[in-house]
Amino acid sequence: MIFGRTTIVVLLLLIQIVILFVTFNWLADYTVFIYGAFTLLSGAVLIYIINDDQNASFKMAWIIPVLVIPVFGTLLYLFMKFQFGTKFIKRSMDDTGKIIKPLLIQNPDVLNSLQEINPNEAGLVRYLNNSAGYSIYANSSVKYFPLGEDKFKEMLIQLEAAKKFIFLEYFIVAKGYMWNSILEILKRKVNEGVEVRFMYDGTCSLFLLPYNYPKELIKFGIQCKMFSPIKPILSTHQTNRDHRKILVIDGHVAFTGGINLADEYINLEVRFGHWKDTAIMVSGDAVKSFTLMFLQMWNIKEQVPEIYENYICENVQVMKDNEDLVDNVILTDNVILADNVMPTDNNNNMSADNVKSADNGMSAGGYVMPFGDSPFDGENIGKNVYIDIINRAKNYVHIMTPYLILDDEMIAALIYAAQRDVETIIITPHIPDKVYTYLLARTYYRELLEKGVKIYEYTPGFIHAKVFTSDDEKAVVGTINLDFRSLYLHFECAAYIYRNPEIFKIEEDFQNTRLQSHEMTLEDCRKFPVVKKFLGQVLRLFAPLM
Structure with missing residues (x-):
């Protein structure tokens, strides 16, 4: 504990902070001149912040310290703004993005049919x-x-079937039954000649895995790396974590969702009551996007050129009959792909009747669009997809999220949906994994409830699912929480599903989860302890960092 790497990292960071304060104290004799100069500098910084194109909540989070403590606040802003680490990652992702872009060209026939x-x-x-x-x-x-238990079982089946390559990218990995079971398969697959690449986020090195853990796995023939290892240097790019959860096998199947590789995610370890989480498995053409998503992150610091085409599996050949796509059933090694368009009833509404489904429980039909989000692409893609669903909902929009930390735009979208008589329901945890995020989330309850948004708390425990469903025809399942970190600061991924019959199962699961949850009321808000209310309101000042 005393000589561990985590302790050393924390101590070195504290030393850097102490040096900053000592420097300020040393300059105290020149206070008048320094304060005058910083007053002018803070004014310029404020003008820059107001005119910057970032979210208004982030602007407010910076305006307050710059005004209240102009010297320290201004220096901190300039330090956080001009970081070379973030620029390097952005440039690298832009370069790889240009290479893989031709491999992700939209099929015009699919777009025309949609x-x-x-x-x-x-x-x-x-x-x-x-x-x-x-x-x-x-x-x-x-x-x-x-x-999580359901996904874990299917993961093991699909990993055992791997013949060419296995790509894993996860935010949290902890030694235990889940990870050990997967690792044993990976070792065996390497010996069979399967290429295995494994990437996990660097925060695992603080408490969950040894810092040199990649070297241990490399000894088994597994290619392994940490994304952005935590280093004892004050830097903003260390807040940009790889929050994605991706598993790709042979280019035939891909997994994503909220489930990490640790025993609490499959309820073998109880930490916050019952752990409710969700995931999806995708097969067919859509796997291509997850494959390239993984490779783009993997190659951020790689010097050896990647031949991306080697990992693209053309599962299907799109056939045309004159100008229309032909419905067809196509067999691959493990799955059945069917019907390029979701069956509809006479009113052109999605219908579960006559849906073709594979023996392994996969639902074919409709459309699938995997997508990733990056803090460096200039687009808040995850947030915009969520708001698009909310704003275009006609009958309902149902949401499961572990964290409810919202900006003004998301609040406005949710309220607008509710006031259009769209059933707008959010399910959040009753037993939180972080007390401060729960206190902060509670500050949004009254505002939303008064405007007609319904909020439920999952009473058996902690809900870690990130799910949107709407109108029985669209859904999103992925890694994107309703908080600032997911929507602005982290690398994320998800799949947008349209008119696929599996949407009915996702909505059914939402309703089953709702039955196990307590509906929050304005009376619940009034009874919430005053001290906790105040702490939540204080924390709201720092919401963009949570």
């Missing part, structure tokens, strides 16, 4: 394609997992 069904959906696809290069796919299937 345009005929719903022009508004085609507009969302064009946004994601133009802003980040992601495409929507018709020949893909989806399987939804309402619990």
Whole structure:
């Protein structure tokens, strides 16, 4: 504990902070001149902040310290603003993005078929394609997992079936039954000639894994690396964590969702009551996007050129009959892909009747659009997809999220939906993993409840799912929380699902979760302890950092 790397990192960071304060104290004799200079500098910084294109909540979070403590606040802002680490990551991702962009070109036939069904959906696809290069796919299937235990079982099956390559990218990895079971398969697969790459976020090195853990795995033939290891240097790019959860096998199947590789995610370790989490498995053409998403992150610091085409599996050949796509059933090694368009009833509404589904429980049909979000791409893609769903909802929008830390735009969208008589429901944890995030989330309850948004707390424990469903025809399952860190600061990923029958299962799971949850009322808000209310209101000043 005393000589561990985590303790050393914390001590070195504290030393740097002490040096800053000592420097300020040393300059105390020149207070008048320094304060005058910093008054002018802070004025210039304030003008810059107000005119910057960042979110208003981030602006307010910086305006307050610059005004209240102008010397320290101004220096801190300048220090955080001009970081070379973030510029390097951005440049590297831009370079790799240019290489993989030709591999993600949108199939015009798929987009045209979607345009005929719903022009508004085609507009969302064009946004994601133009802003980040992601495409929507018709020949893909989806399987939804309402619990971490369910996903874990399927993971083991698919890992055992791997023949060419396995890519894993996770935010949290902890030694235990779940990770040890997976690791044993990975070792065996390496010996069978399967290429295995494993990447996890550097925060694991603080408490969960040894700092040199990648070297241990490399001895087994597993290519392994940490993303952005925590270093004892004050730097902003260390707040930009890799929050993605991606597993790709042979280019045939891909997993994503909220579930990390630790025993609490499959309820073998109880930390905050029952751990409710979700995930999906995707097969078919849509796997291509997850494959390239992983490789782009993997190659941020790689010097050896990557041959990306080697990992693209063309699962299907799109067939045309004159100008229309032909419905077709296509067999791959492990899955059945069917019907490029979701069956509809006579009113062109999505219908669960006559849906083709594979023996392994995967639902085919409709459209699937995987997408990633980066803090350096100039676009808040995850947030914009969520707001698009909320704003275009006609009957309902249902949300599961572990954290409810909202900016003004998200609050306005939720209230606007509720006031249009769209059933707007959010399920959050009753037993939080972090007390401060719960206190902060409670500060939004009254405002939302008064405007018609319904909020439920999952009473059995902690809900870690990140799920949106709307109108029985669209859903998002991925890693993106409703908080500032996910929407602005982290690398994230998800899949947008449209008119696929698995949406019915996702909505069914939402309703089952709702039955296990307590509906919050204004009376609950009034009874919440005054001290906790005040602490939450204070924390709201720092909401953009949480």
